[in-house]
Amino acid sequence: MTDATFTEIEYAAADGIATITLDRPDRLNAFTPTMARELIAAFDRSDADDDVRVVIVTGRGRGFCAGADLGNGGATFDATDERRVADRAGVGSIGGVTRDGGGTVSLRIAASLKPVIGAVNGPAVGVGATMTLPMDMRFAAASARFGFVFARRGLVPEAASSWFLPRIVGISQAMEWAATGRVFDAAEALAGRLVSRVVPDDELLDTARGVAREIADNTSSISVAASRQMLWAMLGAESPWEAHRLDSRAIHHLGQGADVAEGVTAFLDKRAPAFPNRVSADYPSGIVPAWPSRPEGMD
Structure with missing residues (x-):
């Protein structure tokens, strides 16, 4: 059953599996404050539904998530910008500053009571990469690309990835990707243990659903x-x-x-x-x- 209340993601649950699809394909599913709120709500829903045993997260179209929507130009990350302040109303604060939006999502995924499988179907850059880190398994299509590009934007890694990334891939690999900010392919992601499987593009969702089915049925x-x-x-x-x-x-x-x-x-x-x-x-x-x-x- 598909939930029609969301505008930037799709949530569908059937046969023990909830599938969350990032749904802004015209923008390569770029991340927005609305998407953040909807992802948190979707994980609240999957946790509350005893019929859901596993959650799969993927992207609509040719990309997983191209990172933050940069439609506000150079002020996109400026905490004093009026548009950013309005967009982030209600996010809450930590340590005296507004919470990082990617972190609100990654920490909600981390708290999930259901296992989460990331099915990365194309570019996963910036928050598109970091939001996958608290997922329990990451499978990549052969065409997937990853990038922790923050140093090339004058930022630091977000979404609590300074905790997650080195624990998943080791400090040396994490620092190489964070310091260079380069985009790399699925084969390098597999070699670096960022993902556990790389499969042909047309087999990605079937692979994720096969693992989910094994969990749900047994x-x-x-x-x-x-x-x-x-x-x-x-x-x-x-x-x-x-x-x-x-x-x-x-x-x-x-x-x-x-x-x-x-x-x-x-x-x-x-x-x-x-x-x-x-x-x-x-x-x-x-x-x-x-x-x-x-x-x-x-x-």
Whole structure:
């Protein structure tokens, strides 16, 4: 079912998979404050819908996202510009300044309780690249291009990418891409571990849907949601003992639950499982803390 309330994205959910399509093809899906708000709302919707097990994000037309819409020229990123102030009303602040719009989206994606697959179907530049970093898997079409171009615009990487990018690809690769600001192809993205698969253009969505289908058809929604939060949270842990503590608590709690009983019984019976638990009602929020935790200094 497609949701018609959005204007710059399309949201469609069917058979356990929500597909979010960036939908400004005439502008190579350039990022705007409206798109940011709609993406956040779309992830709110997918988290609230127990029938959605996986989210796929892709772009309409020949590009994924060409970066920020630069229609305001040299004042595009000027925090004192009247148009920018109006566009960003209600975004909130952190550390005494208005929040970065790309960061509001990337942090919402990071907090998703459903796994997120990025299906990069063409140019993904600037925020078009950084918004994919908190996605759990990134698949690229052979024609995809990536660029962390901020140094060529006089800016710094945004969307919390100074945290995400080096954790995904390593500090040396992250710094090479950030310092040069150059656009590179899908083969280099794969070699640098920015993406995990490169496929022919016409196979991209089928590949993403195939992985999504495997998750939706075979796994416990509670297990996947908790695992996602735990794996990301432990990227910042100082010691594996922190993971051991969290693992032990989660196993102690979930081991008593209906999904585990069904999963084990189904395996022994050699049949497909029918997991009864639902994220909205059964997610172990008191056991697995929300990630990323919201800091002080925000309104």
